[in-house]
Amino acid sequence: MKTTDLTYSEVNSLVLRMLEPPRKAYFGILFFLLSVVGIGVTAWAYQIFRGMGVTGLNNPVGWGVYITDFVFWVGIAHSGTLISAILYLFRARWRTSIYRSAEAMTVFAVLTAGLFPLIHLGRVWLFYWLFPYPNQRFLWPNFRSPLILDVLAVSTYLTVSSVFFFIGLLPDIAAARDQATGWRKKVYAVLSLGWKGTHRLWHHYGAAYLFFAALATPLVISVHSVVSWDFALSIIPGWHSTIFAPYFVAGAIHSGLAMVLTILIPLRKIFKVEKLITLDNLEAMAKMIILTGLIVGYAYATEFFIAWYSGNQYEYEIFRWRATGDYAAEYWIMVVFNSLIPLLFFVKRIRRSVAWLFALGILINIGMWFERYVIIVTSLAHDFLPYAWGHYKPSLVEFAITLGSFGWFFLLFFSFAKFLPAISIAETKELLPLPVKRGGKRG
Amino acid sequence: MKPVSLVGVFAHFDELMEALQKVKEKKPERLVVYSPVPHHKLEEILEPKPSPVRYFALAGALTGLFGGFGLAIWSSLKWGLITGGKPIVSIPPFIVVGFELTILFGALATLVGLILTHQFPAYKIPGTYDARFSVDRFGLAVRVSQEQRNEFEAILKSAGAEEVHVR
Numbered sequence: 001m002k003t004t005d006l007t008y009s010e011v012n013s014l015v016l017r018m019l020e021p022p023r024k025a026y027f028g029i030l031f032f033l034l035s036v037v038g039i040g041v042t043a044w045a046y047q048i049f050r051g052m053g054v055t056g057l058n059n060p061v062g063w064g065v066y067i068t069d070f071v072f073w074v075g076i077a078h079s080g081t082l083i084s085a086i087l088y089l090f091r092a093r094w095r096t097s098i099y100r101s102a103e104a105m106t107v108f109a110v111l112t113a114g115l116f117p118l119i120h121l122g123r124v125w126l127f128y129w130l131f132p133y134p135n136q137r138f139l140w141p142n143f144r145s146p147l148i149l150d151v152l153a154v155s156t157y158l159t160v161s162s163v164f165f166f167i168g169l170l171p172d173i174a175a176a177r178d179q180a181t182g183w184r185k186k187v188y189a190v191l192s193l194g195w196k197g198t199h200r201l202w203h204h205y206g207a208a209y210l211f212f213a214a215l216a217t218p219l220v221i222s223v224h225s226v227v228s229w230d231f232a233l234s235i236i237p238g239w240h241s242t243i244f245a246p247y248f249v250a251g252a253i254h255s256g257l258a259m260v261l262t263i264l265i266p267l268r269k270i271f272k273v274e275k276l277i278t279l280d281n282l283e284a285m286a287k288m289i290i291l292t293g294l295i296v297g298y299a300y301a302t303e304f305f306i307a308w309y310s311g312n313q314y315e316y317e318i319f320r321w322r323a324t325g326d327y328a329a330e331y332w333i334m335v336v337f338n339s340l341i342p343l344l345f346f347v348k349r350i351r352r353s354v355a356w357l358f359a360l361g362i363l364i365n366i367g368m369w370f371e372r373y374v375i376i377v378t379s380l381a382h383d384f385l386p387y388a389w390g391h392y393k394p395s396l397v398e399f400a401i402t403l404g405s406f407g408w409f410f411l412l413f414f415s416f417a418k419f420l421p422a423i424s425i426a427e428t429k430e431l432l433p434l435p436v437k438r439g440g441k442r443g
Numbered sequence: 444m445k446p447v448s449l450v451g452v453f454a455h456f457d458e459l460m461e462a463l464q465k466v467k468e469k470k471p472e473r474l475v476v477y478s479p480v481p482h483h484k485l486e487e488i489l490e491p492k493p494s495p496v497r498y499f500a501l502a503g504a505l506t507g508l509f510g511g512f513g514l515a516i517w518s519s520l521k522w523g524l525i526t527g528g529k530p531i532v533s534i535p536p537f538i539v540v541g542f543e544l545t546i547l548f549g550a551l552a553t554l555v556g557l558i559l560t561h562q563f564p565a566y567k568i569p570g571t572y573d574a575r576f577s578v579d580r581f582g583l584a585v586r587v588s589q590e591q592r593n594e595f596e597a598i599l600k601s602a603g604a605e606e607v608h609v610r
Contacts, residue, residue, distance in 0.1 A: 008579035140518035149539040156547040178574035193564035202481040207494035208557040437455040
């Protein structure tokens, strides 16, 4: 059965059924995720109490797992905006049933990413020093520094994607309000801002939505470019590269699409919405992953080519060492999982198998985490002078906080899917034929 | 005499459009269409002018652009410390500041525009609204004088309204 065979009321009931009061299993999973978050919070509290010495960070590797996690989570966020804004402007119809979840993933991933610079700061209570505000010391942040540009980019991204997400939800929260009873009805009534679906409202809403999409599109490209410049604007071998911006953006979308698969496949099974999130939708994402995987693979090859062709011995040495040195295992996980495994999606049987899509999605996520780890750690561990070389091994605290971040991300998404419509009701209806009496069918 | 509000509930879009054409010719005091989906035909008939939200978006974006460059240049001159051998006023990195604030202010101003043009939040649900309008029914509500009531009721019914209510 295709989505277009559904009627308007079937779309409402299929999506709103997801919001029915949860069963015991839901609370079980909630408790598990809260426990994982608890592990991360405890580890962070321990780090605040004891100081940064509890991490593996030291000379020469001052950026490790926390910055890896930051770049990883910002990257995860990207495909949400790609699906919700860029594909909206391109009028790609397959995005309709998945964009809400992808957009929610964006907001939650940026919320997760935003924690890591704070965790990495050590003295977290001084985080506000990063923002430009008038103060009695007459000090302003250095706007020539990519780190400050990053603060601006990520906080803009969080604000804009949250607004875009909330505005997109309004018609569907109103639909939930109209069906709900008791306290839920009151909460939805407040959140819907009094949406009534009048012609005037649809008119202004349509215009605003288009602007949000048009503004979010260049923003998403800029955010990971700016994140890449945190590295590229330094002079460290392996970081100082002009291809970093497109390379990071493609990698971000690559990991984000894989995370969408990781989230949507269980979601459509648990909530029984296979009629809305169809195999065709998942296959379309697998095709996008082929493209981003090819770009990422090309970037890996280009880095090696430049290292050799430039004749720069430091650049050459870092790439030789990445592939054969202390971090070779991590490096080859990155290469195989990100650029070779996605090629399996060229086989139609694989990209139309839910089990394969889910498994390969997870492998790509693992690969993309290692990509950031390899880029960040190896370059710092092995820069110009052999005397200054060193080795970094993450501590248990860093692992615990990373684990906690996964718990936090999935906890946010899990709570969202039960409380707000995770599939757009209004936009799905736009895909269906209009209910007309003459020569049509009932809605 | 006090005017009355009539609302016709339609299951089909073509019937709604037929009723809308006829009702519009009679120029009622107030006319509202409720719909579970947006449709360009409704906009062509009822809201032919582009939404003023676009002016908000432009104003916000320009404020952000000039504000971003202004903030970066002004604050750098306030503390003229050379870092990384770059000029105090370095335009290339300031493009990022200008760009991010263009997007940020553009989006926030669009939100403000949407709130102002539609008086969000508007929690009072009018009597003509029906919970089915967010599911699969279209509504055509008009406010007319008591004398015109029967005439408008007949138009709505003849176009194919399933129900006509007086509120």
